[in-house]
Amino acid sequence: MQITFWGVRGSYPVPGAATVRYGGQTSCVEARAANGDTLIVDAGTGMRALGNKLSREARAPAHYHVLLSHVHWDHIQGLPFFSPAYVPGTKISIYALLTAADELHQVIGGITRHEFFPMPLEAVPAVFEFHQVEPGVELAIDGFHVTPIALNHPFGSVGYRIDGDGSSWAYVSDTAPFNEVLHKQHFLPGPEPLSDDDKLALSAMREALVRRLHGVDTVVYDTHFLPEEYAKFPHYGHSTPDQALEICAEAGIRRLVLYHHAPTHGDDQMDRISAEYHARGARQHIDVVTSYEGMTLSIGPEAT
């Protein structure tokens, strides 16, 4: 199995001279099995370029599977620009957690309401199918085995462990760490005091994440913040590379991929982050890699 990064940025796309090397498009990763089966994880703005590539290589209309971590704009904004959707005969299955809404198709279709986009989802030639996911309820999609994992993010999000070709990787974005803030179904102007139940909920979420990640070869993790940035915005729902390393060390992960870069982190700063955390990871025997647009990684055989 290989994974390719089409968008590595968090929050919003950032064009310009400062992002030409790491890339400015938002979250989108493609997983491809040896037999060509493809899974798309998140539908941020990186999905436009992915769609153009898939259109070029498709010999016939295909069936695409898209796993969404959640439906914040930076994770769904690419969907209306996914060119295979405009080819009759294409089928697109979308898997997502249902949060803060009654129906998945209303939430996803809502991004192409007439006020927002010229063509509503219902008028797009592709047939869309929506599947609600539940943390811990495993899915079989083509040759992939997919396990949704609950994460700590405003109004909820899920990560995915993806097994295929005898190897596995996991997508853990977006998430806050599991100690200071518990994200629920309301707006947080700042950190709220944690009740005993909140603390239990956080430790249960963390424990389940580490357990699900156990034995995974490569983990792609939300490392939006540097520690000093996180300290100012602990309620924004994102983690630091330090927090990702801690989870990966406990789960015995071989390789950690830094992902969902803050839009304010330019290429030169990304170089420094990359070098520093690669060195820190090496001390814990974890290969820390910083994702950039266009990067492809081969997922190794499952660690034992």
Next chain:
Amino acid sequence: MKVRFWGVRGSFAMSGREFLRYGGNTTSVELVTNAKQRLLIDLGTGATEFAKQLMHHEFGKGAGTLPILLSHTHLDHIQGLPFFTPFFIKGNQIRILGAAPLSGISLEATLQNQLAPHYSPLNGLENLAAGVSIETIRPGETITLPGFEVVTAAVPHGSMWTTAYRITADGKTVAYLSDVEYPQIDDPLPEALALAHEADLLIHDAMHADHDYDMRRGWGHSPARAGVVVAERAGAKKLALFHHSPDATDDMIDQVVERTAARTSVPVIAAAEGNYLDV
């Protein structure tokens, strides 16, 4: 009056080396009077860069005031809203002015929906710390903003309407006609000609190269030549091609400018992210 383009791209923000000279951010344009009064048009991703500049000054201290005109609420014109940092500072006063997107759907409801909890952790306009007012324009009316007089008109944009603006300050006039497609592309509507009448700068939708237009007729956008017709008939003094296609690399835009300039005596530029330009 000065103008600065913070975002010139249509539909989709483009990052990468091929988009550095004209810029990849979606639409956002700042106007500044000689007395430093400011006005922003549209909240595409370019607005996030403008926000950084604002935060260095009074907006960082919660003492800024800014009117923002929206042409319409397609995503490329509002996607910078949740990341426009002056909204997060208490004390700033920001007015968002625009037409109701459709009959029966208000501007406020549309922006609320953009910030709905499934789409944005902000969970609604009421959670923006700044004072934010949403003001509905009835296209055709004239608005007075501090330092600026603004004439408005509805123009057709595919299956909806956008609001076009004629903005006068310091005795100079800028016309903003983005996201427009006239029923007869070589015969612009009188509303557009009136807005652009003897404008010092006409900013016009030029999403399509002329040779691409036939395939994309009815999509709501203009070929480069449409702006030329408006500029010539309205007597505009300069034309800025705007709302560049996400597929148009810097080199392709160079060619569009060259071909467009060759067909008219009106000076033609392609809008580019960057410096303040004198109007």
